[in-house]
Amino acid sequence: MYSDGITDLAFLQMCNLPIRVICRANAEYMSPSGKVPFIHVGNQVVSELGPIVQFVKAKGHSLSDGLDEVQKAEMKAYMELVNNMLLTAELYLQWCDDVTVEEITHPRYGSPYPWPLNRILSYQKQWEVRRKMKAIGWAGKTLEQVLEDVDQCCQALSQRLGTQPYFFNKQPTELDALVFGHLFTILTTQLITDELSEKVKNYSNLTAFCRRIEQQYFEGHDKDSCTVSVQSSKKSSLLK
C-alpha cells in the first residue's frame, strides 16, 4: 500500500504544482530519511509529508493559511489521528497479519530483487515493523481489534466531515490530502479480505469525498507511484 505516495501527490496537486511521477525500486535508499515518498526539486530532496508541506510552504504555497488558530489545532490533531490509527492499521495488515504477509507483502516487497535477496530484505523489513508495533503496543492486538480501531477512526472522520465538501469547508487542506491518501489506498488495494475496505465503505460521505477528490485532481494521472519529482518547467516559484 502506498498511501503516503498518494497523499503527497494529492497535496501537491491541490497546491497546483506541476509534477512528474517516477517509480523507482530503490526509492527507500534514495530518500534522505529512508522513507518514501520524497520529492526532488532541483538539487534538493525532501521526504515525508510533514517536511514536504514545510518545504512547499517556504516556497510560498500553503493550503492551510485560511484557517484560524482553533481550526489549525484541530487539523493537526486529526492528521495525528489518521497517522496513529489508519497508517498503523495499514502497516499491521501488511506486516503482522500472517496470511497477508505470505501471499501479498513478501512477493510485492521483494519483487525488484533476485532470490535470495528478496526474501532477506522482506524479512528484515517485517522484523523492523514488528518491533515497532511492539513498542507502541499494537503487537498484542488481534485483527478484529485493529479493524475496530479503523472503524472508530473512520467514524470520527465521517462525523467531522459531515456534509461539507472538505474537512474545513470550501478549501482542501493537508488533512484532506492525508485522509484521501489513506482511504483511497484502503479502498483500492487488493487484499486477502475486504474487511478493511468494508469498514470505510460503511461511511458514505467518506467514499463520496474520495471520489470527489479523485475526479477533481487525478483525472488522467498515474496512481501507482513511489517517488514524485517536481518539474521546473512551468516557471514555478518553487526554485528560488
Next chain:
Amino acid sequence: PSPLQRSGGPGHSDCSPLPLPAGHLPALRTQDEGTISKPQQIITHLRKQKYNADYDLSATQSADTLAFVSLLEEKLLPVLIHTFWVDAKNYVEHTRKWYAETIPFPLNFFLPNAMHKRHLERLQLMWGDDYMEDEEKLEKELYREARECLTLLSQRLGSQKFFFGDSPASLDALVFSRLAPLLKAKLPNGKLQQHLKSLQNLCNYCTSILSLYFPWDRGDPLTGAPRAAGTDGSEAEEDPHKRRKQLLSVLVGLAAMLGYAFLSGIVSIQRGSVGPAGRQPVTLEEEEEEEEE
C-alpha cells in the same frame, strides 16, 4: 486518578503499587477484571460501570476527542516520558528520587530503575537510534513538536473553562494528567516545562482542576514527600522512616548473609567437644578457599 474523579466514580488516591502487572503505574484495581493499567482501558472500564464523562458530548466533539487524544499520545507523551525518565539530570535528581520516596519498601529499590529501563527501551524502538544518540536532533525535532502540541492545546482551549464548555470530559482528564506533572514538578532541565508555563490559559486550567478535584493535596503532591503536609515537617518526619528503612535493609542483608553461611556450611553450630569437631568448620572454610582459588 483523575478520570475517576471526573466521572464521579468511587476511588481514592492509593500510592501503593502492589500488586502490579509487571511494574506498571498507574493501575486500577477492579473487582472483576483484576488490575488494569492503560489509561484508555481504565476509561473503557469505567464506562462499562456506567461512569461516563462524555455522555453529553456531540458527535463532532467525540470525534475531536479521539483526534486530540491521538495528538497527545503521539507528539507529547513520548517527549514527556523522555523528560521525566530518560533525560539524565531530570531522572536522577527528580523522578527517581520522588518514586523512591513514595513507593513502599522494598519495591522502591528496584521499581524506578525497572520503569526507567522500560521507558528507555520503548523510546528507542519508537524513535530509533538516530534520535536517542543525537541530542541536538532530538531537541530540534521532537521537543519542537511537543512544544507545538502544547501550543495547539492552548489554542484549542482558548478562554474556555474546559475543552468542551463548562463541564469536564475525558479529554480534560487526559490533558490534565499529562500537563499537571509537567507543570508542578521541580525539574532541573525544564525546557518543555518553561514552554508550558508560558501558556497562561493551560496553567490556569491545570490549577483550577487541581483545586476542584484534588482539594486534599494542599501542598504540591508532586514535589515533596506526599506523606507530609508542609515542607518543614517533612524532613523531621522523614528521618525516623529513613532510619527504620536503613536498619531494616541492614538486618535483611545480615540475615541473608548468615543464612547463606549456614546453608553452604561455612559456619555451623557445633555442640560437644571443641577439639576435633571444632576443626570441621575450619576445614570446610579451607576447602572453600581452595575451591575459590
